[in-house]
Amino acid sequence: MWKFKPFAQKEPAGLEGRYLEIGSLKVQVRNVIAEGGFSSVYLAQDTTHPSKQYALKHMICNDEESLELVMKEISVLKSLKGHPNVVTLYAHGILDMGRGKKEALLAMEFCGKSLVEVLESRGGGAGYFEEKQVLASFRDVCNAVFAMHCQYPRIAHRDLKAENLLLSSDGQWKLCDFGSVSTNHKVFERAEEMGIEEDNIRKHTTPGYRAPEMWDLFRREVISEKVDIWALGCLLFRICYFKNAFDGESKLQILNGNYRIPESPKYSTSVTDLIKDMLQGSPDERPDITQIWFRVNELLPVNLQKSLPDQPPEMGSSKSASNSSPAPRRSPPPSSGEPASSGGLLGAFWATQHAKTSVVTEDNKGMPIFDEPNSHNSHHSNKPSPAATNNRSRVSKDDAFNSFIADFDTAKLDNGNKPAKEVALEAEVERLKEELKRTKSEKAEITAKFEKLSVICRSQRQELQDLKQTLASKTVTSSPSRDSPGMRSTSSTPSRDKGNNNSNNESVRSKSKTASLAPAPASQGFEPWGFETESFRAASQSSGSASTTAQRSVSFGSSSQRLGNTKMRENQKAAQPAGWAGF
Structure with a gap:
C-alpha cells in the first residue's frame, strides 16, 4: 500500500463507486487504499474480469509542472515495464477538466x-x-x-x-x-x-x-x-x-x-x-x-x-x-x-x-x-x-x-x-548548426533588401509630397486671376450675372447707337449700318469662345496653361471696339 508524505492539501476526488474507462480497461472504483499530498490510490475492479484488481492512482494537475511530473512517471514505468521488481503499468489516461486543470489516472499492478x-x-x-x-x-x-x-x-x-x-x-x-x-x-x-x-x-x-x-x-x-x-x-x-x-x-x-x-x-x-x-x-x-x-x-x-x-x-x-x-x-x-x-x-x-x-x-x-x-x-x-x-x-x-x-x-x-546513438546525435546537432547558419545568412540578405526598398519608398513619398506642395503653391498664385474684372461675370452668382448683363447691354446699345450716328470712313470697308459681316462673325466667335474659355477656366482653375490662354483672349477682347462687347 502506498503512503505518501503530505506536502499540500489534496483536492477531493470522490471516485468511489464510479465506472471509468482508462485506455482499454473498464474498471469500477472501490475504496481508497492510500492518500498523499499529490495523489490518491484506489482499489479498482475490472468490470470484464471481476477477479482482476488494480491500484488506480489518481492525480490532479493544476499546472504544467505537475503534469510534467506525471508524464515523467508514465515514461519511466513504460521503460521498466516487465521488470519483476517494478510495479506494472497497465493503462493510463489524461483527462481535461477545464480551466487549465487536468486529471491523471494510472491503472497499475495491485499489491496487498x-x-x-x-x-x-x-x-x-x-x-x-x-x-x-x-x-x-x-x-x-x-x-x-x-x-x-x-x-x-x-x-x-x-x-x-x-x-x-x-x-x-x-x-x-x-x-x-x-x-x-x-x-x-x-x-x-x-x-x-x-x-x-x-x-x-x-x-x-x-x-x-x-x-x-x-x-x-x-x-x-x-x-x-x-x-x-x-x-x-x-x-x-x-x-x-x-x-x-x-x-x-x-x-x-x-x-x-x-x-x-x-x-x-x-x-x-x-x-x-x-x-x-x-x-x-x-x-x-x-x-x-x-x-x-x-x-x-x-x-x-x-x-x-x-x-x-x-x-x-x-x-x-x-x-x-x-x-x-x-x-x-x-x-x-x-x-x-x-x-x-x-x-x-x-x-x-x-x-x-x-x-x-x-x-x-x-x-x-x-x-x-x-x-x-x-x-x-x-x-x-x-x-x-x-x-x-x-x-x-x-x-x-x-x-x-x-x-x-x-x-x-x-x-x-x-x-x-562513444555509443552509436551519441554519435548520431552529435551528427544531428552539427547538421542543425549548419542549417541555422544558412538560415541566418538568408535572414541577413532579406533584411538588407528590405532596408533598400524602404529607402526607395521613403524617397518616392518625399517626391510626391514635394509635387503636391508645388501644385498647391501654383494654384494659390493663379487664384487672383479669377477675381479680375473681365472674369467676375463668370464667377459670380446668376443674379449678379444677370444684372451685369443688363448693364452691359445698355452700355452696348448706347455705344452702338453713337457709333451708328457717326459716319464711317470708306477706307474701313463698313456697311452703311456700320457692321461688316466677316468682322461680326469673328467678333461673335471670339466672344463666345472667350466666355466658354472663361467658364472652363473657372471649372478647371488648377491648369495654369488654360488660365494663360484665357488672359490672352481677354486682352484680345479688350483690344476690339466697344461695340463688340454685347455679342
Whole structure:
C-alpha cells in the first residue's frame, strides 16, 4: 500500500463507486487504499474480469509542472515495464477538466502489503528477520534500482523508502511511486538553480532518506544517482533493525554521518560493512549499484543466488551497449576470503574481454518471504559453506559474469568509444548548426533588401509630397486671376450675372447707337449700318469662345496653361471696339 508524505492539501476526488474507462480497461472504483499530498490510490475492479484488481492512482494537475511530473512517471514505468521488481503499468489516461486543470489516472499492478506494514507486524512480536530474508528482499530492491541506473540517461528514483516498496502475491518486492525521478545530475552553482533544486528536494524527497549533498547544496557535490545509494543504506538499516538510521531526521545528524549500528540483532560484518559503505558522506566514496548487487548476492546461500541482475525485457544485450550509460563505473571490492588477483569470481567478471553466451538461470522458488518463522541461529546460517564453492559452481558463475560483461560491452568502455546513438546525435546537432547558419545568412540578405526598398519608398513619398506642395503653391498664385474684372461675370452668382448683363447691354446699345450716328470712313470697308459681316462673325466667335474659355477656366482653375490662354483672349477682347462687347 502506498503512503505518501503530505506536502499540500489534496483536492477531493470522490471516485468511489464510479465506472471509468482508462485506455482499454473498464474498471469500477472501490475504496481508497492510500492518500498523499499529490495523489490518491484506489482499489479498482475490472468490470470484464471481476477477479482482476488494480491500484488506480489518481492525480490532479493544476499546472504544467505537475503534469510534467506525471508524464515523467508514465515514461519511466513504460521503460521498466516487465521488470519483476517494478510495479506494472497497465493503462493510463489524461483527462481535461477545464480551466487549465487536468486529471491523471494510472491503472497499475495491485499489491496487498507494503514494507511498512510488514515491519510493523514483525515488530509486534514476530521478531527480527533472518539475514537471508533481509538480503533476499534487499536484492529485489537493488534489482529495480539497477534497472533504473542502467538507463540512458541514468534515472535516479530520489525517494527510495519503505513506504514505496510493495509485496506482490508471488513474494517479490516491487518498487513504486516514480513521481520524483530525475535525470538532472549536476553540481548546482548559481543561487537561482540552488533555490529551484532545494524546492524540488523539499517537495519530492523524504528527509530521513535524504543524502547529505541534497541537504547542503553549498558542498558543491554532484547530485546524481548516488543519492539512491544513500537511501538504500537507510533502507537496509531499517529492514535490519526496524528503525531509521537517523532518528529525528536531523540535518546535522545526517551531514555528520552520526548513526550507530545496534548490537541486537546481530548480523554479519558483511551486512554492517555494506550499510557503512552506502552511508558514506561523499557520493564518490559510495559503491555503485552493480557493486552492491553482487555483494548482496554473494552473501546469500548458493540456492538463492542469481547469475545476473534482472532487467526489463526490452533491455537486451544488443541495446545495452548503445543505449545504457557507462555502468558499472568502478571495480567492485574483492570477494570476502578470496584475493582479487586470484582470478576468481569477481576477477573473472572484470578481466574478461571476450564473453561467452551461456547464462545460468537460478531457481527462485526457494526465496523466503518475511512471514517465515524466525530461526535462533540466523546470523550463523548465512555464511556459505566451503562445499558450496566447488568447481562446477565457479565455472557456471564465471560464465554468468562473462555474459554480464558482454551486456555492458567493457571493451568499448575501456577504449573510450562513444555509443552509436551519441554519435548520431552529435551528427544531428552539427547538421542543425549548419542549417541555422544558412538560415541566418538568408535572414541577413532579406533584411538588407528590405532596408533598400524602404529607402526607395521613403524617397518616392518625399517626391510626391514635394509635387503636391508645388501644385498647391501654383494654384494659390493663379487664384487672383479669377477675381479680375473681365472674369467676375463668370464667377459670380446668376443674379449678379444677370444684372451685369443688363448693364452691359445698355452700355452696348448706347455705344452702338453713337457709333451708328457717326459716319464711317470708306477706307474701313463698313456697311452703311456700320457692321461688316466677316468682322461680326469673328467678333461673335471670339466672344463666345472667350466666355466658354472663361467658364472652363473657372471649372478647371488648377491648369495654369488654360488660365494663360484665357488672359490672352481677354486682352484680345479688350483690344476690339466697344461695340463688340454685347455679342
